[in-house]
Amino acid sequence: MRTARKWGLDRGLKSVSATVVVIAMVATGCSGTFDESVVDGGHADGMVLADMGDPASDDAATLTDAMASVDGGGDSGDIGAAMDGGTDADTAMDSGGDDQGPPRCEGPPGLYVDGSCTELAPGVRPFRPRFQLWSDAAEKERFVFIPENGVIDTSNPDRWVFPMGTIFWKTFSRGGVRLETRILTKTSASEGMDSWTFQTHAWNQTQDDVTLVGVDGIENVLGTTHDIPSREDCLACHATSATRDVVLGFGAIQLADFNLPLSLDDLDVAGEMTNDISIVAAATPGTTVQRNALGYLHANCGHCHGGASPQVGLNMQLLVGQTNVCQTNMYLTALGATDNGAGGCTTPRTDSFWGGTEILRVAPNSIANSAVHLRMSARGNANQMPPRGTEEQDETGLTTIQTWIMGGI
Secondary structure (H helix, E strand, C coil): CHHHHHCCCCHHHHHCCCCCEEEEECCCCCCCCCCCCCCCCCEECCEEEEECCCCCCHHHHHHHHHHHHHCCCCCCCCHHHHHHCCCHHHHHHHCCCCCCCCCCCECCCCCECCCCCCCECCCEEEECCCCCCCCCCCEEEEEEECCCCCCEECCCCCCCECCCCCEEEEEEEECCEEEEEEEEEECCCCCCHHHEEEEEEEECCCCCEEEECCCCCECCHHHCCCCECCHHHHHHHHCCCCCCCCCCCCCCCCCCCCCCCCCHHHHHHCCCECCCCCCCCCCCCCCHHHHHHHHHHHHHHCCCCCCCCCHHHCCCCCCCCCCCHHHCHHHHHHHCCEECCCCCEECCCCCCCCCCCCCECCCCCCHHHEHHHHHHHCCCCCCCCCCCCCCCCCHHHHHHHHHHHHHHC
């Protein structure tokens, strides 16, 4: 099976009946490698092997159940079956016969259950954030698995904590060709970076297999300009004060739309939130122009410019319950906004963003004097924003921000 073949596990492990081994990345980066010298519950380079036969380990048992559910079951004593939903057909595929039919797609762990990598595993659901992160026009598919009876702690509506066993996948493609799939797996009941494993799997040219990527990432995947980020790049976005439990793009603000494939309302109906959050409460305030601009900045900038310690004091993160644009962090920290009492804002900010110049964070009616627009336009130098994950200008995003600055504020 893929597990034994790709991660170097001896097929002899399949005969072990008392132990289920769960393989996961150490929560210090996007990806890692596996050292065959460590098999008995120790740490490999970027991997963890946890002995699930210990009844004293509640976290391990719960995670094992979750992994078994998302992988489609199988004999708990068969490591290949546990990780791949092992079937007789799978065994036949690996037995080396001459007449095996078309190649079987060996996709990212846990995501698909069929040989063509199209049918999602039980419990895996597609989702789409309301506001998109720009990734140089790459197409993206996003999926989430929340374990049975798992509940997201939404007591703080802006800082969710996910149950152990939660898994997120995000696949990046260009022109319909899959390039990479990133996987985040919650491996403990606590919160923060140490509670998650990060993996990245690169797709091959024939789109029927993936390979675990090392900590340095890969540039120009399959001959495209798409880069798989390094561990350092992953931490730069996910380990910030704007997130409580690592995940970006799956929260109240991003799911506040009934038309999404998975919305706040869907999570509420399924009983997957500790505290209900209405779509109305999480709606973005303002006109269409204002909502589009605030949403874009939230998705593309808010993970660094957000939380308790936003970069340079500029906060672009949207929060639940903000019913007036004057209350939003962006208007407060970029424009010095105050409510004018007539349903609008007074924006008196006049301080320079770059000392000795006329450049403001946002200068109403002037993109030439607005640092936000200037830095979004920059590429390949120290002024570029975002500083990672993109090499190309987002023309649509620039138009969105320009329209807002030039009369939409």
